[in-house]
Amino acid sequence: MMLTFLATFSIFVLVVFGMSLGWLIKRKSLQGSCGGISSLGIDKVCDCPEPCDARKKRMAREARRIL
Template sequence: MMVTFLLTFAVFVLVIFAMSLGWLIKRKSIQGSCGGIASLGLEKVCDCPEPCDARKKRMAREAQRQQNRIL
């Protein structure tokens, strides 16, 4: 049982090290290969016609902050 755990741990460490080679060598972070949501033509993650209530509250708070900064 312990051998399986140690072997699995070693494999995970090797995989993480292999993924970090790009950063170690080029100082470039890991990136996705598909281009993200923008490549699908979506402006936001859910692509809902109207934002949810939590999003509306955040937008109102941000608008209030912007207005307070102007004044």
């Protein structure tokens, strides 16, 4: 049981370290390879016609921050 845990944890740590090599070497963060949902013709994550109140407040805060 403990050997399985240690092996799994070691593999997990190696994978995370491997993914972070790009940032460690080039200071370049991970990014998608396919353009995200915009490549599928979807403008936003949800399909609702109008954003909810929480989303509207967040968008207003972001707009104020930019100006």
